[in-house]
Amino acid sequence: MRYSDDHVLLHTQRETQISRFRAWVMFLVPLAAILFQVYIPLFFQFLAYLELPLIVTVYFALMRRSPIGGLLVGALVGLAQDSLSKNPLGMFGITKTIIGYVAASVGMRLDVDHPLIRLILGFFFFVFHQFIFWALSRGLLEQQVNFETQRTLVLGLLNAIVAVSLFHFLDKLKERA
């Protein structure tokens, strides 16, 4: 299958229309993602590598195509994640705020309904998320942590695959026009 730039870049009104979700979806999906992140690794430790709150943030930001909406979703999800983690409040908040803003900005320009684009974006935003968090840890908290590039890339690929599947599921929760 071959995709040209015309297919990737948005240029039709259908593609630029903003996806809308019901309020309970906007509330329960991030909450479920955070609870998944908190509880499931207690029983299945390998699932701790999944960044479901990030994937959900990216999804809503991409679909809403509103930078302010995206950054607010990112800030709320991040702060909620912070409140349940050992990190100081704001570490995940700042990270996901930036992710939400960038994702919404990207969503305004790309056809984010395409699976390949979603895979690439999922990979990119995971690596970007890890990098911002690492930079904040070193710069603001003076923590001597290393950025494990190879591990981050592998986990980014895994999260991207999960993101594509999850995005497909979340598409079904869109409000029909």
Next chain:
Amino acid sequence: MDTFLNRYRNLTVLLLVILAQLVLLAYQVKNDSDVRMIRVWAVTAVTPLARTIEGVRGGTEGFLQNYVVLRDTRSENQRLRTELGRLKIENQRLKTELETSDRAKALSVFESQSPSKMIAARVIMTALGSSGTAVFVDRGSVSGVEKGMAVVTPDGIVGKVLAAYPTASQVLLASDPSFAAGVVSQKNHVQGVLKGMGHGNCRVDYVQNEEKVESGEWFYTSGDDRIFPKGLPAGQVTSARSSNPFQEIVLEPSGLSGGLEEVLIIVQGVHQEIPDLKTAAQPVYLAPPAPSSPGDAHAVPSPATSGGGNTAPAMTTDADKIREHYQELGVAQNHKFGDNPPGTKAVDFNLQPAQGEKPAAVVKPGAERETGRRGEGGTSTPTPNTQSTAPVVPPPPTPRVSPSQPKAGARVRNP
């Protein structure tokens, strides 16, 4: 402005949200020194500006005073400061000579002479809202400064480090009411707690009314507070009177008397002795030095020989003397202790030294036990028959009258 915000509305909201979370983050996070990051960032941001302003001000003022306004007066003042600083350092038993005039040099001399490890720092600004009882110095955690370190000058104690930021530190002065340090008086060694009074003077608390403290008496740090090493001058008593339940002792802190410009931060404190109060025409008795050789052990020290000069012999114990005696015997018999192959003939410790006209010292029982461990048939006393394996009869004990060992005679074995 509205147009600008509307145009960059998304970016503005992004920055505001991030800023809000940064403030939230900075408020709750503390660094290794238990200081909130928001304070660290604020001080780090302000310190370079304050340092620059202070540098420009100091440079301009120094230039004007040195070359424009008061050239002669300045040089005269520097000469007098050198002389004053030298005398103060000598009075504090540092026995050094201050040959330069500025206070930075005096600090370095004091720093080099003091057993404590110190770093010099310059006062750059006063802390806000502290009524002038806290200042900032231009050395911080990057230079090794930590919270709780003592801050001094050659004149006396100044305060302690309240918070250490990367490029600066906040110093709580001794005049602050929340400051406290353990002190002891020079003359009668009265213990107390030095506390600030919020203005220039300090007070010494918890001194019983029965204790004798006089006006003009010096207080020194006692070293009990684990901040200030013992022996640093704290200040001079200006008034002392009885009160309930403790004395009211007001003290002028010597470290804050001359205005603060440069200070020393004690990174690693070493206790010093509190200098004795020199009183005139008071007889001093110095104990006689210990005898330096076994033969001298019988000698009765006389007061005439106890002058207390600088050539006093090193103190040695009887065990040391016996050890030296055995080593001499080993050398005389070409024996190297610890370096002999199996089968080597053992040293005969009963052998009388060739040049030993004088008898060996009376051996104490403790030394006899050591001798018994070293060789079979070894005895505490040399005998004329050096090759004999028969039991050796020790000579009658000689009473010892050394004042340093009054009970030695009672421990000598009776034949």
